[in-house]
Structures are given as C-alpha cells and as structure tokens.
Amino acid sequence: xxxxxxxxxxxxxxxxxxxxxxxxxxxxxxNAHRIxxxxxxxxxxxxxxxxxxxxxxxxxxxxxxxxxxLLARERGWYREAGIDLSLRPIPKDEGVVSNVxxxxxxxxxxxxxxxxxxxxxxxxVKAIGTMLQGTxxxxxxxxxxxxxxxxxxxxxxxxxxxxxxxxxxYMLQRAxxxxxxxxxxxxxxDLTPLLDGRYAAVQGYSxxxxxxxxxxxHDIEILHLHDHGYAAYGQVYITSEAFLKxxxxxxxxxxxxxxxxxxxxxxEPDTIAGMVVSTVPGTDRAHQRGTVEALIPMxxxxxxxxSIGRMRRKTWExxxxxxNALPSTPRRLKVSDIAxxxxxx
Numbered sequence: 001x002x003x004x005x006x007x008x009x010x011x012x013x014x015x016x017x018x019x020x021x022x023x024x025x026x027x028x029x030x031n032a033h034r035i036x037x038x039x040x041x042x043x044x045x046x047x048x049x050x051x052x053x054x055x056x057x058x059x060x061x062x063x064x065x066x067x068x069x070l071l072a073r074e075r076g077w078y079r080e081a082g083i084d085l086s087l088r089p090i091p092k093d094e095g096v097v098s099n100v101x102x103x104x105x106x107x108x109x110x111x112x113x114x115x116x117x118x119x120x121x122x123x124x125v126k127a128i129g130t131m132l133q134g135t136x137x138x139x140x141x142x143x144x145x146x147x148x149x150x151x152x153x154x155x156x157x158x159x160x161x162x163x164x165x166x167x168x169x170y171m172l173q174r175a176x177x178x179x180x181x182x183x184x185x186x187x188x189x190d191l192t193p194l195l196d197g198r199y200a201a202v203q204g205y206s207x208x209x210x211x212x213x214x215x216x217x218h219d220i221e222i223l224h225l226h227d228h229g230y231a232a233y234g235q236v237y238i239t240s241e242a243f244l245k246x247x248x249x250x251x252x253x254x255x256x257x258x259x260x261x262x263x264x265x266x267x268e269p270d271t272i273a274g275m276v277v278s279t280v281p282g283t284d285r286a287h288q289r290g291t292v293e294a295l296i297p298m299x300x301x302x303x304x305x306x307s308i309g310r311m312r313r314k315t316w317e318x319x320x321x322x323x324n325a326l327p328s329t330p331r332r333l334k335v336s337d338i339a340x341x342x343x344x345x
Contacts, residue, residue, distance in 0.1 A: 051084035052250060057108035059096045061089045061280055064291040065207060065235070066109070067272040068131065068308075072261025074275060081253040097123055101240045105247070107254065111135060112233040112316075113167060116323045119338055120331045124241040127339040129255045130311045131235035131262070133301040136294075137167055139223040140194065140210055141201035147221055150175035150228050156200035159187030164203040167225050167232065170322050174229020207298075211290040226301075231318035233311055234298065244340065252343045259309040259345045266296050310344045 058066060069087060072078055078085040090096060097118040100108040107128075110118075112135070115127055139158060141147040147156070150171055160168050165186065172179050187193060187202060191209060194202045195218070204210060206222050213220050226232055237258075239251060265272055273288035300307050302315065316335045324332045 049082065051079050051082050053084045053086070053105065054078075054250070054254065055086050055088055055103065055106045057088050057090070057096050057099050057106055059090050059109050059111075059114075059235070062087050063276050063280060063283060064269075064272050064288040065295070066131070067265035067269075067292050067295075068258055068262030070261075070272060070275055071265045071268070072257050075261075075264075077257045077260060078254070081257045083250065083254055083257070085254075097125055097238065100238060101125055105243060107237060107239045107243075107251070109235045110238055111137070111163075112236050112319055113323075114163070115236055115238055115338065116319065116333065120323070120329060120333060122331075125238050126241060126244060126337075127233075127236045127238050127311065127316075128244065128251055128343050129237040129258075129309045129345075130233040131237070131258075131309070132233060132295060132298040133303065133307070133311070134224065134226040134298040135167075135230070135232040135234035136206045136208070136210075136298065137164055137225050137230075137232070137234070138204055138206045138210065139168070139201040139225070140191075140204045140206075140213065141221050141223070142194070143219045143221050145200045145221070147201055147223060150177060150223070153177070153182045153201065155181065157183040157185065157198075159185050159193060159199040159202040161189070161203050162186050166326065167230050168203065170230045171225045171228045207291045207294040211287055211294050215286060215290055231315050231322060233315065233319075236311075237309075248343060252345075255309055255343055256345045262299060262308050265292065266299065269293055308345075311339065311341070313339075313341060 056069065060066075062070060064070075066087070069085075073085050073087065096108045096110050097114065100106045101123050109131065112127070112130075115125065118125060139147070139153075145156075146152060153172075154177065158168070165184065168184060169179060172182060185199075187199070189209075191202065191204070191213065193199050201223070206224060210220065210222050237255065244251065269289045269292040272292050273285045276283050276288045277285045302312055303310055313335060316339050320333050320335055320338060323329055
C-alpha cells in the first residue's frame with residue numbers, strides 16, 4: 001500500500017473512533033437549545049436598539065431659542081442615536097435645576113449664573129456643554145440715549161430683572177465703575193418704561209426682546225454683557241451627577257446629535273419658525289425667524305466654525321472667580337464642581 005494511501009486510511013479510522021456517540025434524543029435537544037440561544041440574542045439586540053426615554057427641561061417655551069434641539073428631534077436624529085427625547089417647557093413655580101436633579105435621565109438648560117448659584121447651594125448638577133458661547137443677557141436702550149459702552153451708563157437710571165442684578169454688577173466692576181454711580185432698579189418684563197423714557201436702558205434678552213423691538217421699528221442699541229467683562233454662557237446643558245456617572249455615553253450621543261441639529265438649524269430659519277408657530281400658541285413667524293438669526297453669532301462666538309456646543313475651561317475659570325468674589329456667595333467653588341469637558345463633541 002502506498003504511504004499516502006495508508007496515512008489517509010489511518011486518519012479516516014481515527015476520525016471514526018473520535019466521533020462521539022449521541023443519544024437518539026440529543027440532536028433534538030441541541031437544536032432546541034440553539035434556537036433558544038438565537039432568540040435570546042435577538043431579543044437582546046432588539047432591547048439594545050430601543051430608544052431610551054430622556055426628558056429635556058427647557059428654561060423657557062420650546063421656541064426658536066432652542067432651534068437645534070427642535071430640528072434634531074423633528075427629524076428623528078435623537079431616536080437614531082437611541083434617545084427618545086421629550087422637550088418640557090418651563091413650568092410655573094418649578095425650578096429647572098431642581099427638576100433635573102430630582103428625576104432620572106433628565107437634562108436641562110440654564111444660564112451659567114443660575115448653575116453657579118445652584119451648585120453653591122449644594123445641588124449635585126454639572127454642565128456638560130452649552131448651546132450658546134455667550135449669553136443673550138444684555139442692556140437695551142434707544143439709540144438716542146447714546147449708550148455705547150458701560151461708561152455711558154454713569155448718572156443714568158437702568159432697570160434690571162431680579163436674576164440679572166449680579167450680571168450687571170460684574171460688567172460695571174470690569175469696567176472699573178462704582179456701582180453707586182449708576183442707578184439700578186429691579187423691574188419687570190414690560191418694555192414700556194424704556195420706550196417712554198423712564199429708564200435709559202433695561203435688561204433684556206437680545207434674541208427675544210431685542211428682536212421684537214427692532215421688528216417693531218424701534219431704533220435700539222444692544223449692549224451684550226459678555227462683551228464687557230461678564231464671563232457667562234447661555235442655555236447651558238446641565239444634568240445631575242448621578243446621570244453623568246451612570247450613562248455618560250448616552251449623554252455624549254445627546255451632545256453630538258444636538259450639535260448636528262444646531263448646525264442644520266442655522267441654515268433653515270424658516271423651517272424653525274414654521275415648526276414653532278404650528279406648535280406654540282401666540283408665537284409669530286417673523287419673530288421666531290429673527291430669533292434664529294440673532295443667536296447665530298453666539299453659537300460659535302468663542303471657537304469659530306466647528307465649535308458648536310463646546311465650552312471653554314478659561315471662561316468657567318473667570319465665571320467661578322467672579323462668583324467666588326461676591327460677598328453673598330455661600331460657598332467657594334472650583335471649575336471641577338461646575339463642569340465636565342469630557343463629553344463635548
């Protein structure tokens with residue numbers, strides 16, 4: 001017998017001897033086991049792709065102020081990323097930060113000053129990104145009042161909201177002005193006192209009241225506080241430390257989709273205006289479009305093109321330092337208390 005043929009026969013005999021003997025019922029049991037295993041794997045995959053319910057607590061109504069989030073949700077981009085996002089308008093007599101802390105899988109948006117105050121009060125919440133690389137908080141005046149810089153406020157009477165008093169104080173301090181040289185009064189949201197001359201300037205939101213006044217034909221000047229020493233962000237993304245610790249990858253996906261939404265929204269102001277008018281009673285299409293156009297410069301104010309959603313450590317360092325210097329600050333903070341930069345797109 002040729003050697004190759006003999007070796008082939010030996011190998012064949014060895015395979016015959018090593019072939020296991022099966023019980024007659026075993027093939028059926030093995031097939032059933034395999035089918036069950038496949039079903040379990042399939043169920044696991046289906047469960048893994050089911051979007052996770054996340055609530056976003058707005059600090060205002062779902063208007064064009066939140067254009068990027070509105071558009072991304074409308075086009076299903078959050079769901080594609082495994083997030084079933086619901087937008088919750090700010091409710092009466094409820095705090096945004098306290099709501100975010102009290103509920104699982106909640107995100108919110110607030111002004112950076114509100115976050116600082118909340119953190120100093122002991123609430124376990126942090127910033128993970130920001131919609132605006134600046135703040136729409138501003139002083140609005142009629143152009144005829146001649147207010148072009150903080151120094152032009154000396155000897156004038158201005159009206160501010162209760163939550164904007166500290167911001168104005170920061171600006172005056174950075175400008176080297178004694179607060180006593182400017183008459184500051186707390187006022188409501190009615191702009192009539194500005195238009196009838198009772199105040200030289202009033203605090204407002206440039207992407208809201210500023211837009212409305214200009215569209216109504218008033219010749220106004222807007223003094224953005226962030227251009228004059230007030231280190232702040234607007235519409236900061238915040239979440240609880242518990243959510244941040246347990247589901248950081250989900251939060252990272254949220255930020256990535258939100259950035260995509262904002263990048264698209266600035267190219268489609270008419271689409272955003274139509275969405276808002278059809279869903280939020282009392283809104284005006286021209287005003288909503290104007291809001292989108294007014295906030296565009298603030299989306300990339302610090303980082304330029306491609307920086308949507310990002311915040312800088314340096315800005316938070318200044319904000320924290322200013323906050324710690326206030327006599328009314330209940331607790332000194334560090335940047336690490338306030339923000340994490342690990343999830344930014």
